[in-house]
Amino acid sequence: MVLSTHAIKRASDLIKDGYVVHWTVDGLPGATTFESTNHRNKYYAAGFPLGFVSPSDDEQLSYIYNHVMLVIRYHREKETASKNGGDPKYTIVGFEVYPKSVNDEHCPGSSKNYQNLPLFYSVDDKNQLIESKTTIAYTYSVYWREDNSIDYDSRWELYYENETNGAHVHIHWISFINSIILIFLASLIVMIVLIKVLKKDIANNGNNDNISGNTVLPLIKNDIPIDIDGDSSSSSVTKNIGSGWKNLINQVNQIPQYPIFLITLVSAGIQIVIAIMGVISILMINSIGTKNNFFNSHQGAFFSISIFCISISGSISSYFGILLHKYFYHPHPHLHQTFWQTRQYKKSNTSLGKTYDQLTIIKLSLLFSAALPAFLFLIIFILNFFVWAKESSAALPFGTIVVFLLIFILIQCPLGIIGGNYANYANYANYANYQKSLSMPQKLFFASMKTPPSSPLYEKQFQFHSKNKPCNDSLLTKFISYGKTILIYGLIPFGIVYVELLFIFNSIWLEKTTFYYMYGFLFITTLMLFIIIIESTIVAIYISLVVYNKSNWIWLSFQVGSSIGWYIYGYSIYYFLRILNVDDFVSGLLYFVYMALASLMIGIASGSIGVLTGLIFIRKIYGAIKVD
Helix, strand or coil, rough: CEEEEHHHHHHHHHHCCCCCCCCCEEEEEEEEEEEEECCEEEEEEEEEEEEEECCCCCCCCCCEEEEEEEEEEEEEEEHHHHHHHCCCEEEEEEEEEEEEECCCCCCCEEEECCCCCCCCCCCCCCEEECCCEEECCCCCEEEEEEEECCCEEEECCHHHCCCCCCHHHHHHHHHHHHHHHHHHHHHHHHHHHHHHHHHHHHHHHHCCCCCCCCCCCCEECCCCCCCCCCCCCHHHHHHCCCHHHHHHHHCCCCCCCHHHHHHHHHHHHHHHHHHHHHHHHHHHHHCCCCCCCCCCCCHHHHHHHHHHHHHCCCCHCCCCHHHHCCCCCCCCCCCCCCCCCCCCCCCCCCCCCCCCHHHHHHHHHHHHHHHHHHHHHHHHHHHHHHHHHCCCCCCCCCCHHHHHHHHHHHHHHHHHHHHHHHHHHHHHEEEEEEEEHHHHHHHHHHHCCCCCCHHHHHHHHHCCCCCHHHHCCHHHHHHHHHHHHHHHCHHHHHHHHHHHHHHHHHHHHHCCCCCCCCHHHHHHHHHHHHHHHHHHHHHHHHHHCCCCCCCCCCHHHHHHHHHHHHHHHHHHHHHHHHHHCCCCCCHHHHHHHHHHHHHHHHHHHHHHHHHHHHHHHHHHHHCCCCCC
């Protein structure tokens, strides 16, 4: 091979930066062989270095590996031999690469009698490269070795083993125990909230403060009871009904700000949760035992499973998206109707018991099921231009992009429409009872009001289901409040996933020759993360209702859950600045964009769990208030 001076300098720089070469045979990566100093056992590291730098040279010359000795290990399958009448079948169980730097054109084979090949290039007085041509001879030799000590089903075990494997497992177990302790403490707090406080308040309300006869719930605006009559009866009513979170029963079911955006985020989060659990579960099952190997190669398996899980989860995300849309947009016969008399919904009965028209269902289903895949595909497609410009082998070919588009159009979108239609025509009798229970206090209130709901005074004073409700909080106040929520409620979830996050970062970004394979620990850690998010959301909503008398629990629950995403991205910035040594602009751009996507997806998934938790929690505590 004839190389220019620029190519020689580029190869020298890559060698000094520690780049490795990845080849595959039958799905197995070409491996560099190591031997443990403790147990004298052999293990593999995927890939082999492009060359080496001699430490004895003053100029730090780079030497390129231009000869490779390939050792392919195979195993005789006894079962297939007996089934096929004596004709044995062989499977490849190992692929070892032994690179050499040889200064001549002859293949050295297994000989050690040769000189190394340095990479020379010259520069002029202006430090410009002097053009010249260099010929490098590439040779290889192949050796086949029968190895009956390892079979086809366990051929990846040598890639998972390393000298610090026992210490890594010990670290995982310590992290697991610490996470269990954190979850136990959080569960204890939630039990105190639910049993000692809420249950006691509800019981006291049922025994002493039942609403009957002329006793009505007060009208609450900006968390302050309103005296409509002009007398002091409202204060006595407030005293009768109790204080704190029970007084917000007229407000907790109000429409949040930007409801369509929130529903889209929650639907995408449900899709991500299904994809995450599906990918981890499949990889975990594949790594357990010897007969569950679904993939001949680990290369591309993660992305293939991810695309599959995201595609099939589109129906579930659109299903829940339509349900949430009906939940947030259902009209109430006793409430202010200005918001419902909009151009889009004035002719639609949008309660959970009714149905949308087909065109509306198609639009909403596509929004709730296809927004996430479309966004991810757009970002990856844009990044692919930068990878193409660098002439990297990691660039997506045109055929792969076409396949992604076909999967999106032919699988993702139809499944989303099917899920949306199913949610549109399903029956929800249980929710009707819940809606009725929340409606009872408002009905009693309107029955005793002297000012009818149709009067201007009512429209001015009662802004229950209106998104035009004025907000007195400044943007800076909201930003500070959101920052406090992130710092407080994201710390414990990040502490639970930190150890697994460290191993995953090292496997993906730092140690290109190792594989992350502890999917069992990852599965348990993910479950513990979801549990701690559920408990944190309950505590946050309780504090918001009881301590601050604020009813904006919906966005709060999403903020509490999604706070883990900010911690992960902050850690990725720290990891890049302190651990990685990346000088290339495109490499840095890819790192930060990919980590932003990963952090965003984890944050949205966790935020959706928070919102669903809040919906159930609010339904339970306010549905338990007795109204006679």
